[in-house]
Ligand SMILES: *[C@@H]1O[C@H](CO)[C@@H](O)[C@H](O)[C@H]1NC(C)=O
Ligand SMILES: *[C@@H]1O[C@H](CO)[C@@H](O)[C@H](O)[C@H]1NC(C)=O
Ligand SMILES: *[C@@H]1O[C@H](CO)[C@@H](O)[C@H](O)[C@H]1NC(C)=O
Ligand SMILES: *[C@@H]1O[C@H](CO)[C@@H](O)[C@H](O)[C@H]1NC(C)=O
């Protein structure tokens with residue numbers, strides 16, 4: 124019954140104790156020190172994390188069903204640095220829950236149901252630097268709640284029910300290093316001024332609180348550097364006077380975020396005059412026209428966000444003469460349809476320009492005039508229909524260009540030829556069908572190229588010419604399985620530096636065909652994804668050119684017209700360097716014995732969510748380097764086929780079998796239970812019995828043999844015939860039907876009973892009627908007796924051995940029965956029926 128405990132750990136499963144794969148946590152092989160126990164429905168953390176190694180540095184237990192934490196839950200993990208307990212149902216923190224976590228730097232308790240934070244709850248966390256408490260129901264904060272956290276730097280309290288700013292100020296008053304206090308979306312209305320607030324020297328976030336700006340008037344906040352206060356009250360559309368009085372008194376203020384505050388463009392100059400800002404966020408402020416020096420009053424501005432401000436028109440004059448320090452300009456989600464030549468020219472220091480999701484159907488080359496400093500240009504979702512070789516001539520230094528989700532239909536030769544410094548180019552989500560030869564000419568610095576989610580159905584030999592530094596190429600979600608019979612391009616052969624290639628999720632229209640030379644020239648490729656493709660792709664695909672491959676993703680392969688996906692022998696031939704192989708969710712039913720034999724370096728194998736019923740030794744035996752195996756979500760059988768896996772998975776100290784303690788197994792007549800707890804020891808015992816029986820039989824034969832040679836020399840001949848006959852019979856058995864239903868073996872003393880009772884009842888009266896082979900009646904006259912026995916037994920479906928006290932007393936008779944019945948017994952298929960004609964005392 125204890126098998127179904129929701130937190131596994133202490134279930135009555137002795138075998139589980141030594142297992143390196145735990146029930147509820149996994150230790151990702153690629154992130155040493157990290158333990159992931161997230162999203163597993165854990166209700167009691169203690170038992171679930173009990174087996175974790177004491178070297179764990181990061182523990183993720185988010186998205187579980189924790190309601191509390193028992194004292195000393197983490198005492199065995201003294202080196203823990205970051206702990207995520209977000210998205211649980213924790214209502215209260217007991218004293219001592221965090222005992223022993225002196226080195227913890229980050230604690231995430233957001234999205235729980237904490238109503239209060241008492242003075243002792245966090246007392247042990249003396250090294251804490253970041254505390255996340257957002258999304259709880261905290262209404263008050265005890266003045267000493269954070270008394271033990273002198274090093275606290277960030278305190279996140281958004282989405283709670285705090286109403287007293289003063290209370291928060293008291294609790295944080297002595298935190299010399301506090302640099303961020305987030306109180307967004309609370310119920311803070313009127314702060315009572317007090318000494319505590321003086322020390323808030325930091326970034327303060329007061330978004331979405333019912334606080335009137337007049338309440339901050341005269342408050343001592345001399346060291347406040349950044350203020351987030353969206354929806355400032357009263358709204359700034361009428362009068363900026365009050366706000367300016369407050370903001371002007373914040374002498375250290377350099378960053379101001381007043382989203383949703385409705386400052387009219389005509390008042391921006393006033394705001395600029397009363398502040399000294401380097402960072403300004405005016406998102407969602409209605410500013411349809413920007414012109415006439417509206418930003419002239421912000422000469423020190425370094426970053427300006429105008430996200431979603433309904434801007435329709437943007438003129439060069441908006442910037443005043445110059446904004447010489449502006450580096451970042453966000454203009455996403457506006458209504459810009461075209462941009463005048465040189466519109467950003469006064470922004471000579473601009474390095475990051477975000478124009479995403481405007482309605483710029485065409486870009487003139489003059490748009491980017493004077494933008495010699497620009498490094499990042501984001502034009503995602505702008506309905507652009509074309510780029511020409513002139514488009515970016517004035518933005519030559521751009522290193523990252525995002526053109527995703529536009530309407531580009533083709534990439535003409537040399538379209539990006541001026542972008543010699545480009546390192547990242549995103550062209551995903553367009554409608555590109557083909558790439559002209561030399562489409563990317565000149566992009567000699569390009570490292571990352573995405574062409575995902577286009578309509579590409581073909582790549583030619585020249586598609587990627589010139590991309591000599593390209594490291595990653597994303598071609599997922601195209602239609603690259605539709606090559607013709609005679610297409611045999613090797614499109615990637617011109618990419619000597621390519622390390623990562625994504626060919627996942629191709630739209631499949633049968634017949635599925637990939638060119639045989641597709642992977643030619645990719646000897647340096649390290650990562651390849653072919654996930655979410657039809658199984659037919661792999662029938663003829665050769666991965667052998669990918670000798671340097673380290674990671675291969677073949678998950679979510681689905682059945683195609685050619686049949687279900689199966690791991691054909693030789694599929695992984697030549698991948699001797701492969702370290703990680705993912706085969707999740709591909710409906711695999713069987714692992715052929717030899718399939719992984721060429722993967723000598725494989726360390727990580729994931730076979731999650733397949734249809735594997737058994738795991739035998741053969742496929743895993745060759746994986747000498749294996750350290751991590753994930754078999755979760757397979758319908759394992761509680762059968763002897765899995766006895767080896769059950770033992771190996773728990774006993775092998777070098778391999779983590781991920782989440783092993785949570786695997787279930789199913790068996791005939793066995794309801795679902797924990798795989799590790801299921802008793803398969805009888806499988807091993809069975810083997811023992813076979814060996815025992817074997818040796819016993821051998822010894823008996825030897826004994827009987829020597830006895831026979833001493834006492835019954837003549838029976839040796841019978842023995843020989845018996846063996847010969849048995850051998851013949853065995854060979855012939857299956858090819859023909861049976862002449863008799865049963866062979867009757869009995870002692871001469873019992874023949875009368877057979878004739879009068881057995882034959883009469885079974886052959887004449889019974890329904891159905893049986894045909895029996897009875898020696899005195901059916902044996903061929905003149906033939907050797909043992910030949911007759913042999914013929915009779917092999918011609919019968921069953922052998923009926925009749926035993927009586929008399930039979931056992933007569934030595935000769937007993938031997939006769941023995942010979943016939945032993946023969947039948949060894950023929951297998953359970954043909955032997957032994958009938959005791961009377962009670963026979965045990966000692967016989
Ligand atoms: C914790 O795990 C959850 C679920 O896998 C994941 O979504 C989250 O990003 C993780 N958190 C951290 C900080 O790694
Ligand atoms: C961690 O556990 C190992 C044995 O499992 C032990 O030798 C070592 O001292 C422990 N370290 C700490 C810090 O407790
Ligand atoms: C505050 O930060 C400084 C500089 O990072 C550091 O030297 C000091 O130890 C910190 N103070 C506390 C109490 O952690
Ligand atoms: C505020 O800033 C001033 C000067 O920058 C500094 O002397 C003072 O210690 C700061 N106060 C606090 C509480 O950090």
Ligand SMILES: *[C@@H]1O[C@H](CO)[C@@H](O)[C@H](O)[C@H]1NC(C)=O
Pocket residue numbers: 335336337356357
């Ligand atoms: C904010 O306070 C001022 C002065 O105390 C008052 O005139 C105004 O009505 C208040 N506005 C709101 C929205 O509470």
Ligand SMILES: *[C@@H]1O[C@H](CO)[C@@H](O)[C@H](O)[C@H]1NC(C)=O
Pocket residue numbers: 399
């Ligand atoms: C604005 O800040 C700069 C330094 O960042 C300083 O030199 C200047 O005096 C400040 N101006 C005002 C009006 O506070």
Ligand SMILES: *[C@@H]1O[C@H](CO)[C@@H](O)[C@H](O)[C@H]1NC(C)=O
Pocket residue numbers: 636659662663685
């Ligand atoms: C696989 O290759 C064989 C011959 O090499 C060919 O007959 C067969 O049609 C190919 N199958 C697919 C699906 O391309």
Ligand SMILES: *[C@@H]1O[C@H](CO)[C@@H](O)[C@H](O)[C@H]1NC(C)=O
Pocket residue numbers: 712713736737739764
């Ligand atoms: C494992 O199961 C599959 C299908 O259930 C079966 O075909 C195969 O023979 C089994 N393998 C072993 C080693 O028992």
Ligand SMILES: *[C@@H]1O[C@H](CO)[C@@H](O)[C@H](O)[C@H]1NC(C)=O
Pocket residue numbers: 770771774804807
């Ligand atoms: C499992 O294997 C180990 C090592 O091969 C062996 O010592 C142990 O007895 C086995 N356990 C069972 C239940 O067979």
